[in-house]
Amino acid sequence: DIVMTQSPDSLAVSLGERATINCKSSQSVLFSSNNKNYIAWYQQKAGQPPKVLIYWTSIRESGVPDRFSGSGSGTDFTLTISSLQAEDVAVYYCQQYYTTPWTFGQGTKVEIK
């Protein structure tokens, strides 16, 4: 199984400041045939199901604000919230869908400082 490891486990950021979450996969999730990294990012607010923010490492899902961005390749990936808003308080998960079993990171809790 591909192990996904996120860091940090939690972070507190002031409103309007940048939040950065890292995700490392235990093996490459790059499909050489199309040069795509099969990484998605989800946001889960309290009492709600996860919501996809980013897929293929850096493509924003329709309707997701552009303050959310994803980057990375191979085994190292990053989700950045450029200017944290109050509604961004949530737990964020990375997920690889390169090979089954699909696996998630342990989650990063983002709070307001």
Next chain:
Amino acid sequence: QMQLQESGPGLVKPSETLSLTCIVPGGSISTYYWSWVRQPPGKGLEWIGYIYYSGNTDYSPSLKSRVTMSIDTSKNQFSLNLSSVTAADTAVYYCAGGYSVGYPRFYFQYWGQGALVTVSS
């Protein structure tokens, strides 16, 4: 935005079988791959498996011996059976869907609200 809906018993006895169904609105059941994902209280997300309208399935190795998924396209629904449950299977169970062309590699674009299933005598 497609909203899925899980249904099933909220309480299952140890050693029995957990059964959940997910309704897919709008006749989209033949378009997407359908998965079950679970989340123990206060913990992270675990993928259980997926099924396609053709009946093709793939299950997580950690649960494969106890999992069966089925799909009924005429009723626009798919189901999860998890046998021989223990307290460790207590979780919110989500149904989720994603799109893939060719080899199934998909992220979870659509989610249900989740169904809490507690395993207890």
